[in-house]
Every structure is written in structure tokens, then in C-alpha cells.
Amino acid sequence: MTNPLAPASVAPAETPDTVGADSAWILAPQRGFAPEVFAARRARVADALRAAGGGIALIASAPAPVRSRDSEFPYRQDSSFFYLTGFNEPDALLVIDSRGRGSADQPGSTLFCREKDPLRETWEGFHYGPVAARDTFGFDLALPNSARDGHVPDLIVGTAVIAYPLLTHGPLEADVARWLRDARGRRRVTTPGLVLDLARIVEPMRQVKDVHEIARMRTAGRISAQAHIRAMQASRVGIPEYALEAELLYHFRRSGAQFPAYTSIVAGGANACTLHYAAGDYVLRDGDLVLIDAACELDGYASDITRTFPANGRFTGPQRTLYDIVLAANEAAVAATRPGARFDDAHQAALRILTQGMLDTGLLKRDAHGSVEDAIADRAYARFYMHSTGHWLGLDVHDCGDYIDTATPSDSQTEAPKASSDAGKAAPRSTLLQPGMVSTIEPGLYVRRADDVPPEYWDIGIRIEDNAVVTDSGCTLLTRDVPVSADEIEALMRGT
Numbered sequence: 001m002t003n004p005l006a007p008a009s010v011a012p013a014e015t016p017d018t019v020g021a022d023s024a025w026i027l028a029p030q031r032g033f034a035p036e037v038f039a040a041r042r043a044r045v046a047d048a049l050r051a052a053g054g055g056i057a058l059i060a061s062a063p064a065p066v067r068s069r070d071s072e073f074p075y076r077q078d079s080s081f082f083y084l085t086g087f088n089e090p091d092a093l094l095v096i097d098s099r100g101r102g103s104a105d106q107p108g109s110t111l112f113c114r115e116k117d118p119l120r121e122t123w124e125g126f127h128y129g130p131v132a133a134r135d136t137f138g139f140d141l142a143l144p145n146s147a148r149d150g151h152v153p154d155l156i157v158g159t160a161v162i163a164y165p166l167l168t169h170g171p172l173e174a175d176v177a178r179w180l181r182d183a184r185g186r187r188r189v190t191t192p193g194l195v196l197d198l199a200r201i202v203e204p205m206r207q208v209k210d211v212h213e214i215a216r217m218r219t220a221g222r223i224s225a226q227a228h229i230r231a232m233q234a235s236r237v238g239i240p241e242y243a244l245e246a247e248l249l250y251h252f253r254r255s256g257a258q259f260p261a262y263t264s265i266v267a268g269g270a271n272a273c274t275l276h277y278a279a280g281d282y283v284l285r286d287g288d289l290v291l292i293d294a295a296c297e298l299d300g301y302a303s304d305i306t307r308t309f310p311a312n313g314r315f316t317g318p319q320r321t322l323y324d325i326v327l328a329a330n331e332a333a334v335a336a337t338r339p340g341a342r343f344d345d346a347h348q349a350a351l352r353i354l355t356q357g358m359l360d361t362g363l364l365k366r367d368a369h370g371s372v373e374d375a376i377a378d379r380a381y382a383r384f385y386m387h388s389t390g391h392w393l394g395l396d397v398h399d400c401g402d403y404i405d406t407a408t409p410s411d412s413q414t415e416a417p418k419a420s421s422d423a424g425k426a427a428p429r430s431t432l433l434q435p436g437m438v439s440t441i442e443p444g445l446y447v448r449r450a451d452d453v454p455p456e457y458w459d460i461g462i463r464i465e466d467n468a469v470v471t472d473s474g475c476t477l478l479t480r481d482v483p484v485s486a487d488e489i490e491a492l493m494r495g496t
Contacts, residue, residue: 032299033212035138038086041205042096042109045084045163048201049098055161057198058152059084060172061092076259079395080165080202082300086137089113089127091145093172097155100140107140110151115144148175153182157189163196199400206394207401208436213301213394214469217438218478220257220303221467224295225481227251228307231266231294232483232493237286237312241266245279248294257296261303261397264294268311272461273446275387284311289319291461295397302397304440305479306465313493315486318456322445323486325357329443330464330484333389337433337441337468337475343403344430347389350443355381362454363447384447390440393467399438405431437470438478 049055062078077088085094093112100108114120116129134142143151156162156179164176183191209217227248234247245266252260266279272291284290288311295303308323310316315323332353333346355375358364363384369375392399405428444463447453464484468475483489 032086035086035136037210037212038084039109039138041084042094044205045096045198045201046098046100046108049096049161049163052163052196053160053194054098055159055163055192055194056098056155057094057096057163057201058172058176059094059165059198059202060169060175061087061090063171064090074259077300079300079400080199080206083202083206083395085111085139087111087113087128087133093145093148095152095155099159102140104141109139109141110155111137111139111142112145112148112151113142115146149179149182152179156180156183156191157186159190159192161194161196162192163198163201165199166195166197168199203400204402206399207392208434209394209438209469210436214436214438214478216299216301217303217393217467217469220261220296220298220301221305221478222481223252223255223257223298224303224305225479226255227294227296228292228305228482229492231292232307232309232489233495235284235290235309235311235313235493237284237288239311240281240283241268241271241279241290242281244290244292245294248292252296255296257298259297261295261297265292265306266294267291267461270448270459270461272308272463273448273459274461275446286312287316288312289315289460289462291463293463293465297397300395302393302395302399303479304393304397304442304465304467305482306442306444306463307482307484307489308462308464309489309493314490319460319462320486321361322357322447322457322460323462325354325361326443326445326462326464327484327486328357329353329389330441330466333441333443334466334468334475334477337439337470339433339435339470339472339474341433342405342430343390343433343439346439346441350389350441351376351381351385354385354443354445357445358384361457363445363457365452384445385443386446387442387444389443390468393438393440401437402431404428433470435470435472439468439470441466441468 045057049057059081061081064075065073067073075090091114095110097108100106102108111133113130113133114127121127130142130144164172230251231244231247245264248264263278265277267277268282268284268290269288271277271282272289289308290311291308293306295305329350332349336345336349352372355372358381359366364375364380369380375381392401442463442465446461447457449458467478483492
């Protein structure tokens with residue numbers, strides 16, 4: 001597939017496998033981070049390998065998936081491979097060697113990739129090739145894929161540790177097994193005695209975003225917000241869901257985003273009560289709410305926005321009542337997202353607001369469910385709110401990172417042990433928030449029609465989702481360029 005980071009106007013014959021003073025502008029990525037950013041990340045992996053005893057790490061690019069026969073899906077790089085390389089082509093392998101000294105003779109980073117092939121580029125578009133990849137992305141050494149079997153076993157010999165992603169890269173695991181057999185077949189050599197899951201090194205790094213990543217996510221959020229505004233302005237009674245989806249996708253691409261970050265959810269009326277509903281043929285009716293959960297991916301980084309608005313531009317009374325409850329829950333969760341708080345604190349803050357709202361509106365009956373605390377303890381709320389209030393966001397829309405922090409003692413450890421088989425054990429707590437973490441905040445209410453539900457609330461589905469980056473003093477929302485209050489939404493749809 002054509003590399004979206006390479007200029008499409010450059011013909012294969014004009015892209016030699018060298019980079020000189022006159023040709024560097026051709027091969028340099030038009031967008032993306034400086035090579036030094038990726039080199040620093042690889043250095044951190046090397047430090048982790050040295051701390052474990054010294055060794056090598058291997059990670060492969062994502063395969064190019066076939067859609068049907070000789071038709072392929074648009075190529076999307078493996079997130080962790082991209083995080084460490086910036087290289088956006090398939091059929092590539094990165095090796096990080098903790099013994100390397102940053103030279104071609106003793107490389108700390110080696111990339112294996114496709115050779116330059118002008119004929120193939122005629123069909124598929126620009127490919128870097130080893131020399132240009134080395135010079136453009138800052139690897140110590142780059143070699144053609146044909147050199148893997150002869151080179152990697154040499155790197156394995158003499159190491160104590162080998163790290164690669166476990167149970168996620170099947171072809172790479174088969175390659176590693178073959179390379180280990182090759183290395184162990186040699187006499188009087190040392191081969192790794194410890195296998196590490198590379199994800200346990202890279203994913204904690206990815207969980208805390210740097211300034212470059214946050215800037216890219218901010219831009220993605222801005223593009224997505226403008227797309228939501230476009231959809232609100234295009235909404236009217238009689239328009240099908242797929243037409244609003246088209247407005248979103250058009251704006252994503254025309255604004256420079258390479259992909260939607262996930263399958264867009266455009267749900268009118270009762271369809272909004274289906275959490276992962278895909279835009280269909282349903283035609284919006286007078287009195288419907290429209291729930292849109294859609295956002296773009298920009299240079300590998302995702303945004304994730306949900307807004308709910310009236311198809312005709314004006315909330316009904318019951319719709320407004322439930323909408324304001326969800327918005328209050330969103331605001332409570334935002335206030336709970338700050339350094340030193342726990343990931344789950346935002347969910348608990350939103351949950352109290354939502355459950356109180358369910359009791360106040362009669363969605364939950366007080367005589368059956370009691371107080372807010374009782375309804376939460378019994379999970380009575382789950383009938384109308386069945387998901388968490390957020391997830392990590394980054395290179396993946398559901399990004400990597402732990403949600404449970406088992407390393408931090410809970411408050412219960414200070415209490416006297418209970419008389420049970422679990423005496424003295426502390427219940428795990430959710431992850432401690434720190435600056436640079438990015439999560440979604442997305443409370444909702446989903447009310448299907450039922451005999452025991454007030455009819456005025458039937459078939460109402462509402463979710464309000466924003467993206468929050470934890471700062472030194474609280475959090476900043478990356479997605480508020482699109483209106484969120486009911487009054488602002490109605491004003492936008494009126495054109496005032």
C-alpha cells in the first residue's frame with residue numbers, strides 16, 4: 001500500500017535508495033515526529049533490557065490484511081511497532097540490542113524491511129528501502145528482509161534475555177523459535193535463558209503521553225469535533241443515518257486524518273440504546289434523538305467523541321431531563337480526573353449522579369431500590385447504564401495500559417486482617433492517574449421501552465463523551481470544540 005507519509009507525487013524512478021542533500025526532502029516524512037523521538041523510546045527499551053540482564057527485543061510490523069481475493073484493506077501499522085519506529089510499511093522487523101553502541105558495527109537498533117523495487121512501487125506506491133529507512137528514521141542499521149535469517153541468530157548468541165510480544169504476533173513467534181534453534185545449534189555459545197513479553201516494557205511507556213503525542217491528539221480531537229458540528233448542522237427529519245455518517249467521514253478525510261478511529265456509530269431513535277450500533281438505513285423521525293459516537297485517527301493517534309442531539313433541533317422535556325443528568329455525570333467525572341486520583345474515581349462520581357437521576361425520574365423505583373447507595377450496591381443502575389465511564393486513549397482507541405494497580409497497597413491493608421482464607425490480602429485498586437495519561441469520559445443512559453418504565457422516556461439513548469488528558473493540576477479536555485450543553489446544541493442547530 002502507498003505510504004501516507006510519503007509524497008504521492010514522487011514516481012518510483014525518482015526515489016533512489018539513498019538520501020543526499022538534494023533528495024532528503026523527497027524521503028523525509030511530511031508529518032510525524034522527529035527521528036529523535038523514536039530513538040529515545042528505543043533507548044528506554046534498551047535500558048529495560050539491560051536492567052533485566054541484557055538482551056534483545058524484537059517486534060514486527062502489522063501484516064497487510066486481505067479484504068477479498070486481491071483486494072486489501074487500507075494498511076494500518078501495529079501501534080507499538082509504530083511507537084518505536086515511526087515506520088509505516090508492512091513486512092518489517094525491528095531489533096533492539098542492549099549491547100549496541102549506536103553504530104553500524106554495533107547497532108542498538110536494526111530495521112529489516114523490503115528492498116527497493118521500482119516495479120513493485122509502480123503498482124503499490126513509494127517504499128523507503130533499507131538505506132532510506134535508516135537515514136530517515138534514525139536506525140543504526142537497516143537491512144533487507146532477506147538478511148533476517150542470517151543476521152538475527154547472530155544477535156541472539158551471547159544474550160541473557162529475549163523480548164518480543166507474546167501471543168499476539170504468531171508469525172514472529174514462529175520466526176523466533178527458528179532463530180533460537182539456529183543459535184542453540186552452535187557449539188559453545190550462550191543463548192537467552194529468559195523470555196520477556198515486550199508488551200510489559202512498551203505498554204507502560206505508551207500509557208503516559210509526551211508533548212508530541214498530546215499535540216497530535218489535540219488536533220485529532222479538533223478535527224473530530226468539527227465533524228460532529230457538521231453532522232449536527234446537516235441533521236433534519238427524513239435524513240438517513242448513513243447520510244450523517246458520510247458527513248463525518250468526509251470531514252475527517254478532507255481535514256487530513258487518514259482513517260476513522262473506529263466504526264462510526266450513528267444511531268437514531270431507539271437504535272441509540274444499542275451501544276455499538278453501526279449507521280444504517282434508518283430514517284430520522286420527528287422527536288428522535290441522534291447519538292453519534294465517531295472520531296478520526298490522525299497520524300496513528302485516535303480521538304473518541306460522542307454527542308447526542310435532537311434530529312429536529314429541539315429537545316423534548318423528557319429528553320432534556322435525561323440529557324442534563326448525563327451532562328452532570330460527565331462534569332462530575334471530569335472533576336474527578338486529576339493526578340493522584342484513581343482511574344475508577346471518575347466512574348464512581350458519574351455513577352452517583354446517574355443513579356440519583358434514575359431514582360428522581362422513576363426509572364428506578366425508590367420502594368424497590370432504596371437509596372442511591374443501595375441502588376449502586378445492588379447494581380440496579382446497570383439496566384440503564386451498563387458500561388464503564390472511560391477507557392485509555394492513544395495509538396489505539398481502546399489503548400493499552402493497566403486499569404488495576406496491584407502494586408499500590410489499598411487502604412484495607414491498614415485494617416486488622418479478617419478471619420477468612422483471604423485474611424491480610426488487599427483488594428486491588430484502580431490505576432493511579434498521573435500527568436500525561438489520556439482517557440475518555442463517557443457516561444450515558446439507555447432506556448428501552450418496557451412496561452415498568454415511564455413511557456415518556458422510552459427509546460431514549462444518550463451518551464456524552466470527551467477526551468481528557470491528565471495535567472499537573474487536573475485535566476484538560478481535548479474535545480470541547482463541539483457544543484455539549486443542550487442550549488448550545490439547540491443554538492448551533494438553529495444557526496444562531
